[in-house]
Amino acid sequence: xxxxxxxxxxxxxxxxxxxxxxxxxxxxxxxxxxxxxxxxxxxxxxxxxxxxxxxxxxxxxxxxxxxxxxxxxxxxxxxxxxxxxxxxxxxxxxxxxxxxxxxxxxxxxxxxxxxxxxxxxxxxxxxxxxxxxxxxxxxxxxxxxxxxxxxxxxxxxxxxxxxxxxxxxxxxxxxxxxxxxxxxxxxxxxxxxxxxxxxxxxxxxxxxxxxxxxxxxxxxxxxxxxxxxxxxxxxxxxxxxxxxxxxxxxxxxxxxxxxxxxxxxxxxxxxxxxxxxxxxxxxxxxxxxxxxxxxxxxxxxxxxxxxxxxxxxxxxxxxxxxxxxxxx
Numbered sequence: 492x493x494x495x496x497x498x499x500x501x502x503x504x505x506x507x508x509x510x511x512x513x514x515x516x517x518x519x520x521x522x523x524x525x526x527x528x529x530x531x532x533x534x535x536x537x538x539x540x541x542x543x544x545x546x547x548x549x550x551x552x553x554x555x556x557x558x559x560x561x562x563x564x565x566x567x568x569x570x571x572x573x574x575x576x577x578x579x580x581x582x583x584x585x586x587x588x589x590x591x592x593x594x595x596x597x598x599x600x601x602x603x604x605x606x607x608x609x610x611x612x613x614x615x616x617x618x619x620x621x622x623x624x625x626x627x628x629x630x631x632x633x634x635x636x637x638x639x640x641x642x643x644x645x646x647x648x649x650x651x652x653x654x655x656x657x658x659x660x661x662x663x664x665x666x667x668x669x670x671x672x673x674x675x676x677x678x679x680x681x682x683x684x685x686x687x688x689x690x691x692x693x694x695x696x697x698x699x700x701x702x703x704x705x706x707x708x709x710x711x712x713x714x715x716x717x718x719x720x721x722x723x724x725x726x727x728x729x730x731x732x733x734x735x736x737x738x739x740x741x742x743x744x745x746x747x748x749x750x751x752x753x754x755x756x757x758x759x760x761x762x763x764x765x766x767x768x769x770x771x772x773x774x775x776x777x778x779x780x781x782x783x784x785x786x787x788x789x790x791x792x793x794x795x796x797x798x799x800x801x802x803x804x805x806x807x808x809x810x811x812x813x814x815x816x817x818x819x
Contacts (some may be wrong), residue, residue: 630682632688
């Protein structure tokens with residue numbers, strides 16, 4: 492498809508990977524179907540109809556393509572556009588796995604939250620009025636991906652402080668809460684967005700398998716508390732510590748072990764002809780090629796004979812702690 496050169500963003504938007512284009516079309520079709528009465532019941536997750544006595548289990552697979560609001564339809568199309576740009580280096584299988592994990596886990600977590608809230612206040616509207624639909628959770632997960640891929644790049648510099656890429660999840664969370672307070676959105680999309688942020692971080696941090704065999708991203712720069720301003724990191728770290736400990740107790744997460752080789756610094760010896768130095772005195776020395784300088788590097792100086800294995804484990808808060816072990 493050819494677009495005018497004056498619309499570069501339109502070209503980029505519709506120039507997404509061919510795997511994403513059918514999803515865009517399906518979302519638009521489902522939005523058109525939403526004007527039909529009772530379409531929500533059959534395409535969105537209704538907490539009171541998923542299980543007994545109705546068993547509308549298929550809605551767990553259709554909810555992410557369905558929206559009854561133009562605002563959230565545009566949000567979902569934006570999500571696919573960001574997927575195409577932020578995760579362009581992912582293989583199709585890795586991209587599908589990430590989207591599936593974040594979407595399904597977000598939906599089930601939100602569904603559980605509504606069940607628990609109903610058990611406390613016995614409000615039937617929570618079971619039959621609230622709808623779980625759209626890919627808002629995946630949009631929240633992409634804020635985590637942007638933080639992981641762009642690092643600590645500076646975005647805005649204010650007199651009161653700097654906003655970096657690592658603050659994108661936190662700033663997005665604040666924006667979603669403001670829209671909830673202003674009644675622009677309902678509480679369910681906000682729950683999905685917040686859950687998507689946390690689920691994406693847990694998956695990328697502990698479970699994602701890379702092509703080189705490494706599982707997760709246990710670097711100090713990708714801690715969950717690092718998404719927040721410095722004065723909020725300690726309380727947020729308590730939550731991430733609890734999740735990490737729970738995953739270990741349930742044996743859903745293992746402490747990754749990496750072997751690294753630490754070499755000693757190279758030692759170089761120089762041989763200089765003293766007569767040549769005294770002859771030139773304070774004058775400029777000739778070029779290096781004419782000097783009698785020899786660099787001798789001993790075999791032991793490159794660190795091949797001195798290696799040690801280190802087992803690296805992430806601490807509960809996500810930082811790394813190294814323990815030296817004996818090579819058996």
